Amino acid sequence: MAAGFFVSKTLGIVSMILGLGAVATIIALSVVYSQEKEKNAATLLPSITSTPATTPSKATPATTPSKATPANVTNTTPLSLIPEHYAVTLQPFLTKDASGLYIFKGNSTVRFSCQNATDLILIHSKQLNYTEQSGFLVSLQGVSGSSPPPITKTWLETQTQYLVVQLQGPLETGKSYQLVSSFTGELADDLAGFYRSEYVEDGVTRVPLTSDASDVRHDSYRHFLLSHTCEANSNSVRASHRLSALLSVRQRDSRDPPEAPLPCGVLCSPMGSGGSGLSHGVGGFWAVPRRWGFSCSPGGGGATLLTRPVPLPDQVALPDFNAGAMENWGLVTYRENSLLYDPLFSSVGNKERVVTVIAHELAHQWFGNLVTLRWWNDLWLNEGFASYVEYLGADSAEPSWHIKDLIVQSEMYRVMKVDALASSHPLSFLESEINTPAQISEVFDAIAYSKGASVLRMLSEFLTEDSFKKGLQSYLHAFSYGNTVYDDLWTHLQKVVDEDKIQLPTTIKGIMDRWTLQMGFPMVTVNTKNGSISQRHFLLDTESTVERPSAFNYTWIVPVTWMKQQDGAEQMYWLTETSATNQLFVVTGASNWLLLNINVTGYFRVNYDQDNWNKLLTELGTSHEAIPVINRAQIIDDAFNLARAKHINITLALNTTTYLGKEREYLPWSAALDNLGYFRLMFDRSEVYGPMQVSPRLPQVSPRLPQARWIAGSMAGWYNEINAISTACTQGVPECTQLAAAFFNQWKQNPSNNPIPPNLRSSIYCSAIETGSEADWDFVWQMFKNATVVAEADKLRSALACSKEPWILKRYLEYCLDPSKIRKQDATSTINSIASNVVGQSLAWDFIRGNWKTLFSQYGGGSFSFSGLIQVVTQRFASEFELQQLEQFKADNADVGFGSGTRALEQALEKTKANIKWVAENKETVLTWFETASS
Ligand SMILES: *[C@@H]1O[C@H](CO)[C@@H](O)[C@H](O)[C@H]1NC(C)=O
Ligand SMILES: *[C@@H]1O[C@H](CO)[C@@H](O)[C@H](O)[C@H]1NC(C)=O
Ligand SMILES: *[C@@H]1O[C@H](CO)[C@@H](O)[C@H](O)[C@H]1NC(C)=O
Ligand SMILES: *[C@@H]1O[C@H](CO)[C@@H](O)[C@H](O)[C@H]1NC(C)=O
Ligand SMILES: *[C@@H]1O[C@H](CO)[C@@H](O)[C@H](O)[C@H]1NC(C)=O
Ligand SMILES: *[C@@H]1O[C@H](CO)[C@@H](O)[C@H](O)[C@H]1NC(C)=O
Ligand SMILES: [Zn+2]
Numbered sequence: 001m002a003a004g005f006f007v008s009k010t011l012g013i014v015s016m017i018l019g020l021g022a023v024a025t026i027i028a029l030s031v032v033y034s035q036e037k038e039k040n041a042a043t044l045l046p047s048i049t050s051t052p053a054t055t056p057s058k059a060t061p062a063t064t065p066s067k068a069t070p071a072n073v074t075n076t077t078p079l080s081l082i083p084e085h086y087a088v089t090l091q092p093f094l095t096k097d098a099s100g101l102y103i104f105k106g107n108s109t110v111r112f113s114c115q116n117a118t119d120l121i122l123i124h125s126k127q128l129n130y131t132e133q134s135g136f137l138v139s140l141q142g143v144s145g146s147s148p149p150p151i152t153k154t155w156l157e158t159q160t161q162y163l164v165v166q167l168q169g170p171l172e173t174g175k176s177y178q179l180v181s182s183f184t185g186e187l188a189d190d191l192a193g194f195y196r197s198e199y200v201e202d203g204v205t206r207v208p209l210t211s212d213a214s215d216v217r218h219d220s221y222r223h224f225l226l227s228h229t230c231e232a233n234s235n236s237v238r239a240s241h242r243l244s245a246l247l248s249v250r251q252r253d254s255r256d257p258p259e260a261p262l263p264c265g266v267l268c269s270p271m272g273s274g275g276s277g278l279s280h281g282v283g284g285f286w287a288v289p290r291r292w293g294f295s296c297s298p299g300g301g302g303a304t305l306l307t308r309p310v311p312l313p314d315q316v317a318l319p320d321f322n323a324g325a326m327e328n329w330g331l332v333t334y335r336e337n338s339l340l341y342d343p344l345f346s347s348v349g350n351k352e353r354v355v356t357v358i359a360h361e362l363a364h365q366w367f368g369n370l371v372t373l374r375w376w377n378d379l380w381l382n383e384g385f386a387s388y389v390e391y392l393g394a395d396s397a398e399p400s401w402h403i404k405d406l407i408v409q410s411e412m413y414r415v416m417k418v419d420a421l422a423s424s425h426p427l428s429f430l431e432s433e434i435n436t437p438a439q440i441s442e443v444f445d446a447i448a449y450s451k452g453a454s455v456l457r458m459l460s461e462f463l464t465e466d467s468f469k470k471g472l473q474s475y476l477h478a479f480s481y482g483n484t485v486y487d488d489l490w491t492h493l494q495k496v497v498d499e500d501k502i503q504l505p506t507t508i509k510g511i512m513d514r515w516t517l518q519m520g521f522p523m524v525t526v527n528t529k530n531g532s533i534s535q536r537h538f539l540l541d542t543e544s545t546v547e548r549p550s551a552f553n554y555t556w557i558v559p560v561t562w563m564k565q566q567d568g569a570e571q572m573y574w575l576t577e578t579s580a581t582n583q584l585f586v587v588t589g590a591s592n593w594l595l596l597n598i599n600v601t602g603y604f605r606v607n608y609d610q611d612n613w614n615k616l617l618t619e620l621g622t623s624h625e626a627i628p629v630i631n632r633a634q635i636i637d638d639a640f641n642l643a644r645a646k647h648i649n650i651t652l653a654l655n656t657t658t659y660l661g662k663e664r665e666y667l668p669w670s671a672a673l674d675n676l677g678y679f680r681l682m683f684d685r686s687e688v689y690g691p692m693q694v695s696p697r698l699p700q701v702s703p704r705l706p707q708a709r710w711i712a713g714s715m716a717g718w719y720n721e722i723n724a725i726s727t728a729c730t731q732g733v734p735e736c737t738q739l740a741a742a743f744f745n746q747w748k749q750n751p752s753n754n755p756i757p758p759n760l761r762s763s764i765y766c767s768a769i770e771t772g773s774e775a776d777w778d779f780v781w782q783m784f785k786n787a788t789v790v791a792e793a794d795k796l797r798s799a800l801a802c803s804k805e806p807w808i809l810k811r812y813l814e815y816c817l818d819p820s821k822i823r824k825q826d827a828t829s830t831i832n833s834i835a836s837n838v839v840g841q842s843l844a845w846d847f848i849r850g851n852w853k854t855l856f857s858q859y860g861g862g863s864f865s866f867s868g869l870i871q872v873v874t875q876r877f878a879s880e881f882e883l884q885q886l887e888q889f890k891a892d893n894a895d896v897g898f899g900s901g902t903r904a905l906e907q908a909l910e911k912t913k914a915n916i917k918w919v920a921e922n923k924e925t926v927l928t929w930f931e932t933a934s935s
Helices: 070-074 234-249 348-366 376-397 403-419 437-442 446-463 465-478 486-499 508-516 610-626 629-644 650-655 658-662 666-683 689-693 700-707 715-730 734-749 758-771 774-786 790-802 806-815 824-836 840-858 865-873 880-892 899-931
Strands: 011-017 027-034 081-092 103-114 120-124 139-142 151-157 162-167 176-186 194-196 199-201 204-206 209-211 264-268 272-274 285-287 314-318 331-335 371-373 482-484 522-527 532-537 558-564 571-575 579-581 594-596 605-608
Touching: 331 348, 348 376, 348 715, 348 758, 371 376, 376 403, 376 446, 376 486, 403 446, 403 629, 403 666, 437 899, 446 465, 446 486, 446 508, 446 558, 465 486, 482 486, 486 508, 522 558, 522 594, 532 571, 594 605, 605 610, 605 629, 610 629, 610 650, 610 658, 629 650, 629 666, 650 899, 658 666, 666 689, 666 715, 666 899, 689 899, 715 734, 715 758, 734 758, 734 774, 758 774, 758 790, 774 790, 790 806, 790 824, 806 824, 806 840, 824 840, 824 865, 840 865, 840 880, 865 899, 880 899
Parallel strands: 285 314, 314 331, 371 482, 522 605
Antiparallel strands: 011 027, 011 209, 027 264, 081 103, 103 176, 120 162, 139 176, 151 162, 194 209, 199 204, 272 285, 522 532, 532 579, 558 571, 558 594
16 A cells, blocks of 8 residues: 555464363463564564464454455555553463363453554454454554544454554554454464473373464564463462462563563473573573473573673473474473483483573573564574574583584584575575565574574684674674664674774675575685686586576675695685686695685585595595594585585595595594485485495495494594494494394383483384384383383384384374374474385375375464475485476475475475486496495
């Protein structure tokens, strides 16, 4: 509509946990409000989101849906209503209503002031039944003498999930009003919004109602709390006691501006509290009794980086939770496996996860809560930041782990696989690209988290960590309790660059826009003969078409660190052109080599002339420690990926692994196993697999690995040991399968005393199930049902997918749709485990195709696990036939849609096409390489 048409845009959620049953009453309430769209002039009216149950909200006759599509208004019109105060009351009911539903009732009152005249109010609202007031869904009241224009129409937009209020005339600039609504919603069991879940305690099934903020896509952005009442019934005296305890934690800080929006979580339950607490002694830890073991302390976490104090939150582990964790202000909620650690059951991987997730959520208290981005299109800055700081926080808590070294493998190489596709996307979207809940859900992907972290790490490295910190602190200080766009961060970093006189080829914005506004990353190629250096957009399939235009023509400003063997010192070069020539890169001498991207601080891949590649391989074969450990992993990973894109020969890539017999470090091994994993996926249903399993070229991969725990006590050492056992058992090395069987039988004879070291349990359970009988499967299933520690239950659940019996796997897939057997939160990861098994893959694919509509409706159209599901089940696809099936699947379900899996499906199609070509072109060479004895 015309100018003067104003919009408010909010996503919201109210969620609550309610316990049924005499003892186990859990009540949690978290109110999560987001998100204004337009700077300084947004209207955030609270909306109450209930479950996306199958019952859509129904517009009444008085609110006949209009043809107006608020979506096109939101993108262009400045917003004009400023929220001042929110009051939300929620009342969950502990018994089913007459129609057999668990419901909650609630009302909300929002006071806001009018900044710019407007006659339209939009509020995000999802599946709530509003109680009509004078024929409208809401009512509007004057405040302090203001008198609002009459409402002419209210209606619900299903696509964008707006409640729209059309007024007869404009609200008056400078006046305040309040919007009042009352509603009912369903407490379903779908892990979205307000939901209920079940758990078994002392043999009794409890039905708590659980809260999840992931419905606003895992991250809250601005959450607005008004006030709340939590009606505790006579069963829950203890619950109300806990409620007050927790409320006191998240009360407003007196420094907060009075109107400051406060993300909030509230919980009342008989949960236990334990653990050492955080180092600053504020946050406590909470979980269902008997589920919590150890809660670890990630030290200052983000606090060491970000000095502005924020209140440290309580940490709560919930029995059912879709996301990993949710950073509500004052009350961070976690999936149990992301908070609870028990040394008797948890592996080093579980421990790493707990430490990093806590550090991640704490980082969000600054980045996300204290300062909030304006709209979801810039989500990457929040998530990338938290994903980067999670390593810094974990490092300060556990310096002996050297966890920062893992970032290259866990974040950068992981995301480069996706970002090398023509169907990737930039870190930053346009605001207009992100409108619907499914689109919002989809932006929570590896690009936002892992590329975000990688690019911020690159920035921190070329600025130095001290200057980076200074800039962050200045940014956080300037925008506390406010909203930003990513440019605001560049501005504050630029100030530091100017103050500290840091030499850069152009401004921070000039550099960073290249990395955030265009997708992908460059391959930097140097020729050590003539010193030429050039860049080019790295695409896994060089023949794919990039449809997304880029203002920068897919060229980057690249911080290239480099060293030569002769000097051994790191140097810096800025590549600002498509190509350049510099004598710096000329290498003379028979053994001298050039190495680019030291410690892989830059987000790019590197290619060399053949001669330099050969020299690097020779160095690996003779004295590999002359090359930094992260770069030894880089040489392997870059080579395999360059070979996949046909920039180098596949045998060169394979040859990077032949020195591994001497390698004792985790990262190079991990890079090799990861890349050979791709070969396994491509060939484990073909004639190449036999020769690959027994190849004389790779004798070191399996039998030698278990021999030593190379770096005793270090995290990398533990991971090496896990890799060794898991690789050896997967390859069927007899010593390994026998070891596994012996351990397993010992356990079966005395189930209450598990002799298997926690680090090795996943591999040993899997091997035992793979080689074992139906009775073994049943035993593990029973242990899974009885498991009280979630770290243990998770290991058993994924091991159950290792069976080689199609009928057992088929039955297990069916269990995934039965929440009494497999919790909804675990359904997609269980299907993923089955799909990863070569026997289970086609079963899982049939299952997903056959049940897509059910999965989609029951497991939440917005749930972000769909992208993982599509990615895993299609990862072996490498034939025309499979491509056709995938295209058919896309066509068949076009009406249902793919929600957060939409982009993953496009990427799966692209990857399948690339795989088809790769297999056709490389199969013979690979077979020959594996069959030939190394020289
Ligand atoms: C939205 O856009 C469509 C087509 O561009 C237009 O017909 C419609 O009037 C617009 N709606 C509003 C509310 O501006
Ligand atoms: C209010 O509206 C005027 C005129 O349309 C516009 O110039 C101004 O930027 C708006 N102010 C805000 C805060 O949106
Ligand atoms: C909201 O509900 C509470 C509890 O039922 C009630 O006390 C309060 O008056 C209601 N507020 C509004 C604005 O309806
Ligand atoms: C909402 O209204 C629909 C249609 O009347 C009804 O089927 C549904 O049960 C209601 N939901 C709740 C939670 O009251
Ligand atoms: C992109 O290419 C166009 C046409 O070749 C050119 O005009 C423009 O300057 C280039 N932009 C950049 C950032 O290199
Ligand atoms: C590279 O990383 C290693 C391991 O983290 C570290 O010891 C070394 O100092 C780093 N080298 C450079 C040049 O930053
Ligand atoms: Zn996060």
